[in-house]
Structures are given as C-alpha cells and as structure tokens.
Amino acid sequence: xxxxxxxxxxxxxxxxxxxxxxxxxxxxxxxxxxxxxxxxxxxxxxxxxxxxxxxxxxxxxxxxxxxxxxxxxxxxxxxxxxxxxxxxxxxxxxxxxxxxxxxxxxxxxxxxxxxxxxxxxxxxxxxxxxxxxxxxxxxxxxxxxxxxxxxxxxxxxxxxxxxxxxxxxxxxxxxxxxxxxxxxxxxxxxxxxxxxxxxxxxxxxxxxxxxxxxxxxxxxxxxxxxx
Numbered sequence: 001x002x003x004x005x006x007x008x009x010x011x012x013x014x015x016x017x018x019x020x021x022x023x024x025x026x027x028x029x030x031x032x033x034x035x036x037x038x039x040x041x042x043x044x045x046x047x048x049x050x051x052x053x054x055x056x057x058x059x060x061x062x063x064x065x066x067x068x069x070x071x072x073x074x075x076x077x078x079x080x081x082x083x084x085x086x087x088x089x090x091x092x093x094x095x096x097x098x099x100x101x102x103x104x105x106x107x108x109x110x111x112x113x114x115x116x117x118x119x120x121x122x123x124x125x126x127x128x129x130x131x132x133x134x135x136x137x138x139x140x141x142x143x144x145x146x147x148x149x150x151x152x153x154x155x156x157x158x159x160x161x162x163x164x165x166x167x168x169x170x171x172x173x174x175x176x177x178x179x180x181x182x183x184x185x186x187x188x189x190x191x192x193x194x195x196x197x198x199x200x201x202x203x204x205x206x207x208x209x210x211x212x213x214x215x216x217x218x219x220x221x222x223x224x225x226x227x
Contacts, residue, residue, distance in 0.1 A: 003224060004164040005101065006112035006152050006187070007133070008173035009120055011044065011195025013094050014127060017087020019079065020119075024055065026082065027074030032067075034059045044196045045177025047114035047139035047148075048072070076118050083126050090127050091194045093215035098132045100217050106226055108160060111136025112152050112171060112181065114145055135159055145177050149185035170224055176205040190223055 007013060010020070021038050028034045041054045052071050056063035101107055109132055113120050117138040124130035137152035149171070156164055171182030174195030179202070182189035191202035191210045203210050209223045221227035 002160070002162060002164060002168065003107040003226060004156055004169045005107055005109045005224070006137075006149075006169065006171045006182075007109065008045075008171075008175075008178050009111065009113045009115055009123060011174035012091070012172060012178075012192055013098075013129065014090050014123060015087065015194075016083060016123065017085040017089070019082035019085060019088055019123075022085075023075050023078040023082040024051070024071075026078040027071055028055065028059065030078070031070050031074040032059070032061060034061070045114065045145065045173070045175030047143055047145055048075075048116045048119060049139045049143040050114070050145075053143075072116060076116075076122065079119060079122050080126070083123065088126070090129070092213045093217060093220075095129070097214045097217050097220055098129065100221065101226075102132055104221075104226055107224070108156065108164075109133055110152060110156065111138070112148055112173075112178075113137075114139050114148075116140050145181045146184045149181050149187065153185055168225075170208075174202075176202065179205040179207045182207075190220075 025038055036059050043051055052068055053063045101109055111120060111133045115138060117140050121130050135155055137148040141151045142148050166186035169187040170190055171178055171187050172190045174192050175197055179189045179191055189207040191207040193199045193202055194213050199210050199212055214220055
C-alpha cells in the first residue's frame with residue numbers, strides 16, 4: 001500500500017533566515033509605499049494569504065483581492081533577492097531524507113504548505129529541492145491551512161488514481177497548525193522541532209510522532225512504516 005507524505009516547507013525542510021518577512025516588507029514599501037516592520041505578525045504555520053490580510057490590517061489598507069494579488073506579485077519579485085542571506089539553509093538531514101524517500105518506491109512525496117505555489121517553488125528551487133515534489137496544496141488553494149488537506153487528498157487521487165488510506169497519509173511539519181491540519185483529514189502527523197516550537201510544545205498538540213530534527217533518516221523511515 002502506497003504511503004502519501006505531505007511536507008511543510010518553512011521550518012521543516014528549510015529555514016529562510018527571515019527572507020519571507022524581508023521580501024514582504026520590501027514588497028509593501030515598493031508597491032504600497034508603506035515602510036512598516038512586520039515582526040509582530042505570527043507567520044509560523046499560516047498561509048501567505050492569511051498573513052497578507054494581517055499585513056493590510058496592520059498598515060491600514062483594504063485587503064481586497066486586487067491588493068492581495070498586487071502584494072503577492074511584488075513579494076515574489078523580491079523573494080529571490082531576500083533568499084540570498086547566510087541564514088537561508090536546508091535543515092539537518094532533509095536532503096538525505098528526501099533522497100532516501102524518493103528512492104524507496106513505496107511512497108509519494110508532495111507539498112502541503114502555506115506558501116503560494118510560486119513562492120514555494122522559488123524557495124525550494126534555491127536549494128535544488130523542488131524536483132522531489134511534483135505537486136502539492138498551497139495557499140493559492142485556500143486561505144486557512146486546515147482547508148488544504150482535503151485539496152491534497154483530492155489531488156493525490158487525481159494524480160495517482162488510488163485512495164490513500166488515512167493510516168498511510170502523513171503530514172510532516174513544525175507547528176501545531178500542521179498537526180491540526182493533518183488531524184482534519186484523519187492523517188498521521190509527524191512534528192519536527194526545527195522551527196519555532198520545541199519538542200515539548202509540539203508533543204502537547206498530540207501528533208503521531210515528534211522528532212527533534214530529520215538528521216536520522218532511519219528513524220524517520222521507521223516512523224513512516226517504511227523501514
């Protein structure tokens with residue numbers, strides 16, 4: 001039986017060194033002439049569209065669809081430059097884990113991320129990781145993260161022609177929002193303490209498994225039932 005792995009990006013696969021916030025601040029300045037710090041907005045585990053609505057409330061601008069699209073386009077233009085910083089890196093064990101899973105043959109890897117798809121591809125492409133993920137569910141598909149799981153399952157059926165059993169679907173992320181998103185679709189959840197939340201904080205959200213990081217590929221494969 002095939003296993004479906006739905007991966008978060010920020011804090012799970014990579015850390016951007018604050019690139020997303022800097023790109024949004026630059027986009028806001030260039031496109032809307034607002035020079036505001038966004039450090040008070042909680043980005044972790046949220047979707048880009050949700051974050052952008054908080055930004056517009058923060059700076060006192062309407063969050064209509066036209067403004068959201070303007071900010072997305074400006075953000076995507078700024079993102080490649082913002083990613084050129086020393087804090088932008090692949091997290092421990094990620095490259096080895098993705099390669100091992102791609103070679104396994106018993107699983108499908110896809111994205112379940114709060115990024116808009118073009119932003120996700122820019123971030124992963126920077127580290128040459130995008131090719132591991134042929135498809136996914138993104139902020140383009142829904143403003144609330146909990147809406148993205150059903151989208152991912154529908155796409156999995158469409159693209160692979162099979163129904164993935166809930167016990168063989170894993171949502172892998174670094175925040176309680178990722179865990180909650182997985183529970184909405186009855187999936188297994190693997191929480192990784194490589195973002196803003198500690199092992200204990202993640203454990204309190206009752207994921208299926210908690211890992212300090214992904215540096216031990218064998219442990220990850222065992223947690224996924226693939227070893």
